[in-house]
Structures are given as structure tokens and as C-alpha cells.
Amino acid sequence: MSTLYLKVDPRQPEPLVIAQAANILRHGGLVAFPTETVYGLGANALDAQAVAGIFRAKGRPADNPLIVHIANLEQLSLVAGELPARAKNLVNLFWPGPLTLVLPKNPQVPAEVTAGLDTVAIRMPSHPVALALIQAAGVPLAAPSANRSGAPSPTTAGHVIADLDGRIHAVVDGGPAYIGLESTVLDLAADPPLVLRPGGVTVEQLEDALQGPVAYEPALSQLEQNLIPRSPGMKYTHYAPQGEVFLVSGSPEAVREKVQRLLSQAKEHGQIAAVLSSKENLAWYQSQEPMADLLINLGPRSALDLVAQNLYGALRACDEAKAAMVLVEAFPATGLGLAVMNRLYKAASCRMIEA
Numbered sequence: 001m002s003t004l005y006l007k008v009d010p011r012q013p014e015p016l017v018i019a020q021a022a023n024i025l026r027h028g029g030l031v032a033f034p035t036e037t038v039y040g041l042g043a044n045a046l047d048a049q050a051v052a053g054i055f056r057a058k059g060r061p062a063d064n065p066l067i068v069h070i071a072n073l074e075q076l077s078l079v080a081g082e083l084p085a086r087a088k089n090l091v092n093l094f095w096p097g098p099l100t101l102v103l104p105k106n107p108q109v110p111a112e113v114t115a116g117l118d119t120v121a122i123r124m125p126s127h128p129v130a131l132a133l134i135q136a137a138g139v140p141l142a143a144p145s146a147n148r149s150g151a152p153s154p155t156t157a158g159h160v161i162a163d164l165d166g167r168i169h170a171v172v173d174g175g176p177a178y179i180g181l182e183s184t185v186l187d188l189a190a191d192p193p194l195v196l197r198p199g200g201v202t203v204e205q206l207e208d209a210l211q212g213p214v215a216y217e218p219a220l221s222q223l224e225q226n227l228i229p230r231s232p233g234m235k236y237t238h239y240a241p242q243g244e245v246f247l248v249s250g251s252p253e254a255v256r257e258k259v260q261r262l263l264s265q266a267k268e269h270g271q272i273a274a275v276l277s278s279k280e281n282l283a284w285y286q287s288q289e290p291m292a293d294l295l296i297n298l299g300p301r302s303a304l305d306l307v308a309q310n311l312y313g314a315l316r317a318c319d320e321a322k323a324a325m326v327l328v329e330a331f332p333a334t335g336l337g338l339a340v341m342n343r344l345y346k347a348a349s350c351r352m353i354e355a
Helices: 015-026 048-058 073-079 083-096 128-137 159-166 204-209 221-222 250-268 279-284 303-319 339-347
Strands: 004-007 031-034 039-044 067-069 101-103 118-122 169-171 185-186 194-197 243-248 273-278 294-300 325-329 352-354
Touching: 004 015, 015 031, 015 039, 015 128, 015 169, 031 128, 031 159, 039 048, 039 128, 039 159, 039 352, 073 118, 083 101, 159 169, 159 303, 169 250, 169 294, 185 273, 185 303, 194 294, 243 339, 250 325, 273 279, 279 294, 294 303
Parallel strands: 004 169, 031 169, 067 118, 101 185, 243 325, 243 352, 273 294, 273 325
Antiparallel strands: 031 039, 101 118, 185 194
């Protein structure tokens, strides 16, 4: 299969280019496209055969459910049952945007989309290219991240091509994703509502909108249990580069000293090592011996939106450098930092080193 590359203006995507990609989707093809969170790999969510192609292209386990993307509320009835009352306020506040709601599914949604569950995860992205493509296709799109299963999610078209060139029909390049982490997934069937995956909408924002508590349980035990996850990102190893990731937590001084000791051990064993640092500690690492083979500034600890934007690109850069050890500083797990730490914790196989 030859992958077609299509470039569009991210703010005002050209209708003829969008129509070309939409035609591929209507005929059962796979098209990668940008959203505000990460690049998604889209297929007609109502076509079981097309959806099965997503799993083959990604090497994704069949019991890992997909998120369905819609362009308008009219499409919601195609994939979901009646919208619960408390979901309506969330839709009004956060759609289009990086919030996925787990809702009772419409029977016409194929089991391949939901991993056999009676619920379906749905969101309306805010990226102009995504909205234009879904609208032009005329069908909801099942669209997980456009990467090989388990790898860091793609935030540029180049990342998609590196992973899936020759495995999908087309990629629409609409520039880099501007949030950089996947959407928040919220299960409204739970009481209180349960965040299954933290993302671009924070727990604090959800609590303000719902005027009540919102629970968050990492559900990391599912990594070792034979359970069907209710949301993407719950059961399998995700977001990981090829090298072993060590996530180090503690005071900034203790963290950088622990990271430096681990770096020294790696160099003694002849390993290529990378350090993913906060901006605050960057100069310190630059002044130490031995230095990391790859030193990346993720951003200030006070600007977690920048850290989120930079994270997946940094993890992919570690693979490009063939780093066997990846040392990462922990960040505050509040606001968007909860999503950042969720991704890092899973990239590190759910291990944290306390400095």
C-alpha cells in the first residue's frame, strides 16, 4: 500500500484536499489526520471492516476500544443512545474540544469499535482540519492515535509517516497538534463520574462544570489482569519509547542528583542515555560529567501546557538517538500535570523512583 501525503492549511483547510481524504474514508480506507490533541487514524466508525483495518495497521489488541469522533451533534445519535442530563452541560462547555464521554452506544456501532462493550467513547475535536474531514466524510470516524500500538503518540504528520507509512491509505498534514496529549475520557455511568484517562480537560475543570466531585483512579492493576478496558490507555503499555524509562520523583535537588547517578551507571555500562529535564534543572545537567547523550528541555514546571506539547516528541527523539536508558523528571500531578504524569508513569511501566 502506498500512503498518500496531503498537506493543508491548519486554520482553513482546502476543500478539495479534504474532499480527497473524505472520499478515501467513505470507501473504507484509513486516513491519519490532526486533532488538537494528537494525530488520529480514522476509519468509518459504522463500517466494521474499515475499523478492523485500524487494528491491523497499528498492531492494536482487539480488546482495546476506540474513540469515535463526530463533527456535530446530529452525528451523536448515530453512535450513542440518549444523552444523560449531566452530560449536556459538559457538551455545551467542552465540545468541540479534548473531552471524551463514555455513553450508552447505538446498536449500529460495530463491536469492533467498542471491544464488545455496551458503551461507546465519543468526542468532538476542535481542530479545523478534523472537523472539516469528518463533516466531508459524512460519517463518524473511529480514530485512535495514528502510531504503532504502544509507541509514543504522534503530534506531527512526520511521526505518523515514521510509524505507519505503507500501512494506511493517506495522511493529512495539518501541522503540529497544539495540546500534545490525548483527550480526557470521562465515564458518566459511575457515581461520582470517573476519569478513565486524564487529558486536555482537567479534573478541576470537570468538577467546576458538574458542581461536584469527579473521581480519578489510574486502574493500573488492569495492566496485569485479563479485563476489557472501558477506555483506551487503561490496560496495555502505552506511550513508551524503545529504551527503558526511569521516572524520578522528589525535590528538584534530589531528583537531579538521582538522575545524575543513574546516568553515570548507564555510561559505565556503555549505554546511550537520555535525560528529559525541566527547564529549571537543565543548566545543572549541562554542567555535570558525564553528560547525557541526549538532553531535552521539556519545559518549566510551572508551564505544564508546554511540557504536554513537548512530551511525545521528546520520547520519539530518544528512539532516534537509540537511547537504551531514558531518565525523566516527574512533574506536579495537578491540572494538566495529571495527564503528563499518567503518560510518563505508563511509559515507565508503572514504576516510580523516589529520590
